Amino acid sequence: MKPADIKKVKIKDEFWSRKQALVKKEVIPYQWEILNDRIPEAEASYCMHNFKAAGLLNEKMRKKGDAFEAPKFTYRGFAVFPEKREDAKEDEFYGFVFQDSDFYKWIEAVGYALMTGPDPVLEETADRAIDIVCSAQLPNGYLDTYYIINGMDKSFSDLRDHHELYCLGHLIEGAVAYYQATGKEKLLNTAERYADYVASLFGTGEGKINGYPGHEIAEMALFALYDLTGEEKYKDLAEYFIDERGKTPNYFEKEHPDMKGKPDYYHQAHMPVREQTEAVGHAVRAVYLYSGMADMARLTKDAALLNACEKLFDSIVDSKMYITGGIGATHLGESFSHPFDLPNDTAYSETCAAIGLVFFAERMLRIKADSKYADIMELALFNTVLSGMALDGKSFFYVNPLEVIPENCKKDERKTHVKPIRQKWFGCACCPPNIARLITSLGRYIYTEDENTLYTHLYVGSDTVKNVNGKEVTVSMESGFPNNGNVRITVDGAKDSSFRLALRIPGWTIGKYRLNVTGASEKEEKDGYVYIGNFTEDAVIDISFDMIPRLIAADEKVAEDNFKVCVARGPIVYCMEEVDNGDKLRQIRIDKNGSFTEEICNEFGYDVVTIKTDAKRIIPAASEVSPFGALYNEFASFEEKEISLRLIPYYLWANRGENEMSVYINI
Numbered sequence: 159m160k161p162a163d164i165k166k167v168k169i170k171d172e173f174w175s176r177k178q179a180l181v182k183k184e185v186i187p188y189q190w191e192i193l194n195d196r197i198p199e200a201e202a203s204y205c206m207h208n209f210k211a212a213g214l215l216n217e218k219m220r221k222k223g224d225a226f227e228a229p230k231f232t233y234r235g236f237a238v239f240p241e242k243r244e245d246a247k248e249d250e251f252y253g254f255v256f257q258d259s260d261f262y263k264w265i266e267a268v269g270y271a272l273m274t275g276p277d278p279v280l281e282e283t284a285d286r287a288i289d290i291v292c293s294a295q296l297p298n299g300y301l302d303t304y305y306i307i308n309g310m311d312k313s314f315s316d317l318r319d320h321h322e323l324y325c326l327g328h329l330i331e332g333a334v335a336y337y338q339a340t341g342k343e344k345l346l347n348t349a350e351r352y353a354d355y356v357a358s359l360f361g362t363g364e365g366k367i368n369g370y371p372g373h374e375i376a377e378m379a380l381f382a383l384y385d386l387t388g389e390e391k392y393k394d395l396a397e398y399f400i401d402e403r404g405k406t407p408n409y410f411e412k413e414h415p416d417m418k419g420k421p422d423y424y425h426q427a428h429m430p431v432r433e434q435t436e437a438v439g440h441a442v443r444a445v446y447l448y449s450g451m452a453d454m455a456r457l458t459k460d461a462a463l464l465n466a467c468e469k470l471f472d473s474i475v476d477s478k479m480y481i482t483g484g485i486g487a488t489h490l491g492e493s494f495s496h497p498f499d500l501p502n503d504t505a506y507s508e509t510c511a512a513i514g515l516v517f518f519a520e521r522m523l524r525i526k527a528d529s530k531y532a533d534i535m536e537l538a539l540f541n542t543v544l545s546g547m548a549l550d551g552k553s554f555f556y557v558n559p560l561e562v563i564p565e566n567c568k569k570d571e572r573k574t575h576v577k578p579i580r581q582k583w584f585g586c587a588c589c590p591p592n593i594a595r596l597i598t599s600l601g602r603y604i605y606t607e608d609e610n611t612l613y614t615h616l617y618v619g620s621d622t623v624k625n626v627n628g629k630e631v632t633v634s635m636e637s638g639f640p641n642n643g644n645v646r647i648t649v650d651g652a653k654d655s656s657f658r659l660a661l662r663i664p665g666w667t668i669g670k671y672r673l674n675v676t677g678a679s680e681k682e683e684k685d686g687y688v689y690i691g692n693f694t695e696d697a698v699i700d701i702s703f704d705m706i707p708r709l710i711a712a713d714e715k716v717a718e719d720n721f722k723v724c725v726a727r728g729p730i731v732y733c734m735e736e737v738d739n740g741d742k743l744r745q746i747r748i749d750k751n752g753s754f755t756e757e758i759c760n761e762f763g764y765d766v767v768t769i770k771t772d773a774k775r776i777i778p779a780a781s782e783v784s785p786f787g788a789l790y791n792e793f794a795s796f797e798e799k800e801i802s803l804r805l806i807p808y809y810l811w812a813n814r815g816e817n818e819m820s821v822y823i824n825i
């Protein structure tokens with residue numbers, strides 16, 4: 159299976175069109191200002207600065223020819239920032255070692271945004287930016303401003319930490335998207351030349367670098383480049399990176415002898431990938447690797463690799479994922495923790511990791527239409543991914559906790575990673591451009607297709623066209639998601655063809671749905687999809703799912719959530735906020751038999767379903783008897799106050815100022 163052609167999927171959904179328009183009108187232009195350090199109150203990026211500095215050096219090199227003396231590498235740190243913005247020197251590198259990737263993610267989002275409709279001003283800006291980026295490429299194809307500026311003699315000497323292959327991956331993904339959108343080859347040629355150069359250096363032969371990326375992404379990017387160009391060399395390089403990872407001795411020990419003998423979970427290099435069954439280490443790295451592995455399993459039909467992908471997916475979903483679709487429970491190494499360790503107030507749950515989980519799930523769907531993958535894709539998308547961006551598209555979460563008491567985050571060193579409000583930008587700004595590229599490319603995640611069947615994974619209102627044996631079948635979907643579960647699909651042109659439409663039955667419906675079909679006679683249920691076929695005329699399909707607020711409890715092994723529940727409705731997970739319910743949210747106990755009242759409210763700028771339910775606020779009654787001091791009293795009783803608890807979608811939290819928030823509620 160493959161994703162439906164993104165250029166043929168026209169999103170017309172009210173909910174998602176708004177998000178896409180926001181990214182196109184606000185986020186992308188704002189990020190362009192950021193990449194050029196023109197937002198005084200946000201952390202400077204130095205991303206375009208670095209490309210210009212590398213371009214200047216290139217020019218000097220060209221002018222002086224053999225007389226050019228290349229800078230010798232001196233280590234300046236993983237992240238280098240000038241004291242003050244105005245102190246930045248035009249020929250020095252600043253930012254994190256992977257700063258180039260911010261542009262690549264931005265141009266990828268631009269590419270997808272241009273697919274949703276033309277924007278000549280944006281395209282012109284992008285073209286000029288591409289000129290700057292391409293001018294930084296060395297004649298041999300190398301392109302990473304960190305080493306070009308700081309000294310090429312050490313390039314590819316620290317694959318573990320220095321992200322050259324990570325930047326290559328993002329360059330490829332950006333270049334592919336921009337080429338698909340515009341047909342312009344300049345950035346694609348640059349990406350191919352860098353990939354060719356890397357392919358010439360890496361491998362098992364004599365004198366080759368026998369390593370692989372410290373931060374994965376090149377794998378899936380190279381498969382995408384192979385998909386686009388049909389060039390086997392890119393597939394070979396991706397396969398090489400995947401096959402080498404985790405072999406003994408660990409390649410990274412060569413670069414970092416202090417790692418000797420220690421299992422390298424952090425980089426998923428602790429064992430060969432086909433033997434890996436538990437998701438471990440840095441969560442973004444992990445799901446990027448698993449996505450590449452799934453691409454390879456699909457292309458090569460490697461059963462052992464597919465088995466590993468399935469086990470890793472289940473390992474995440476069965477024991478390492480928050481109810482919000484967030485992953486990576488600990489800030490220590492931005493990593494997966496041990497199974498069932500899912501703390502709410504120190505959660506890491508990086509936005510990028512949830513995005514990576516969407517990538518992984520979507521790739522599993524290309525192998526097999528099983529709704530369990532689409533369920534997780536939807537969960538991560540509607541909750542943690544959307545939580546990553548403010549309603550106005552101008553501030554972002556890197557970390558997505560499930561409970562916040564603002565004062566604690568500010569004063570407790572164990573929670574400094576948790577921010578109670580979204581930030582304008584981050585020096586390490588992986589997340590904001592990642593959200594931008596995912597939301598603009600949403601058209602890729604709605605459907606997959608094979609020869610005859612169009613599989614609907616996400617109910618996002620859209621029009622698309624599928625070719626079935628030379629016949630064009632038009633599929634038009636109207637969806638009430640996420641506010642209601644009513645979906646109407648019209649299918650035109652499928653009469654007497656082998657076309658089949660598969661519709662996902664979301665896991666949260668527990669198998670219940672209502673279906674009414676006119677114009678097709680065949681219905682069959684399999685792996686969480688209902689298949690509709692044998693079209694006898696232009697068809698209308700109504701499928702609806704009840705979106706009823708439900709209480710969800712975590713497995714008892716999640717100690718953090720014992721005696722707690724959360725509320726979900728359809729794909730949306732809800733939370734309580736101080737602004738609606740007062741502070742000290744931990745005093746609130748939900749009534750497990752209480753009724754839910756749904757309200758459509760407009761305080762977030764569009765129709766959002768909020769929920770009210772019965773609860774109590776439990777306050778310890780003051781006792782006169784204290785063993786010592788004022789902190790403790792002998793227990794007397796609890797005062798119980800009936801309250802009406804208001805819940806809003808989790809992804810909307812912290813859009814009304816800094817305040818307490820909790821997803822889980824005592825029961």
Ligand SMILES: [Zn+2]
Nearest residue numbers: 508510588589
């Ligand atoms: Zn990130």
